[in-house]
Amino acid sequence: MMKEGAEGILQLWKDTFTNKIKGYTGFDEVEKFKYMAALFSPGKLYYYIINFHDLSFEYLHPGIKEVLGLSPNQTTIFDILQLLPDEEAKSIHQKETFVLSFFEQVQPSDILHYKALYTYRSLDNKGSMHQMLLQAVTLSTTNLGIPEHVLCIHTDITHLRLSPVEQVSFIHLQGGPNHFRCDPSLGKFDPTHRYPTPEQLTSSFSPRELDIIRLLALGKSSVEISQSLGLSSHTIRTHRANILQKANCKNTTQLVAQCLMEGVLV
Missing domain, CATH: 3.30.450.20 (PAS domain)
Incomplete structure (x- = not known):
């Protein structure tokens, strides 16, 4: 049944x-x-x-x-x-x-x-x-x-x-x-309703920042990301801070959720 x-x-x-x-x-x-x-x-x-x-x-x-x-x-x-x-x-x-x-x-x-x-x-x-x-x-x-x-x-x-x-x-x-x-x-989509229309994140981030976001989404630490990309941990942490500021997010979890719903990770 x-x-x-x-x-x-x-x-x-x-x-x-x-x-x-x-x-x-x-x-x-x-x-x-x-x-x-x-x-x-x-x-x-x-x-x-x-x-x-x-x-x-x-x-x-x-x-x-x-x-x-x-x-x-x-x-x-x-x-x-x-x-x-x-x-x-x-x-x-x-x-x-x-x-x-x-x-x-x-x-x-x-x-x-x-x-x-x-x-x-x-x-x-x-x-x-x-x-x-x-x-x-x-x-x-x-x-x-x-x-x-x-x-x-x-x-x-x-x-x-x-x-x-x-x-x-x-x-x-x-x-x-x-x-x-x-x-x-x-209930129903209303074309006259003011839905959130933030700037699309894909165009906001550099290719390097997009690489870092995808690795963050996999749960990678700054050290692991630095090893994958051949950059220092300090550089990765600086990129992460800039990414969060661009996306107006408080933490990585919020960032990943927002990127997911705006097509950055798919």
């Missing part, structure tokens, strides 16, 4: 997508995405291409075995949702409602250009809790502009030891307007 929270998420997707997509259309470029898997950042992750006509997978990456302990050959979206704690399923339902309302207001020509991202928690099949980052990109739409095939990348970020991040971000992949750290508790 499916959990109530998981069932709510499925029903939301069925009402928004499945019931409006009249026929099955396969995704013709699955092999290309398998080849492009090498472009993703190294680490524990899995991804899938979901067909919203019937909520089936066009492709499921084998990394799901390492992350959640599920078989890539037998797992369905129902199995993945069943691993969500009840309270987390309610939070995801709220975030998904907000994400869907955003895409309802995006120009049809821009639907394929936005990436939505948020964090969530999930159990694996042995009951261990993982903190995850979801990035979702629409790959194709119907002739009515309804998302049909969507690429969803789930990265295990448990090692970052972040406090729960409830916001949702929308990043334009072609240089259009971004919407960072939006509050899904507002």
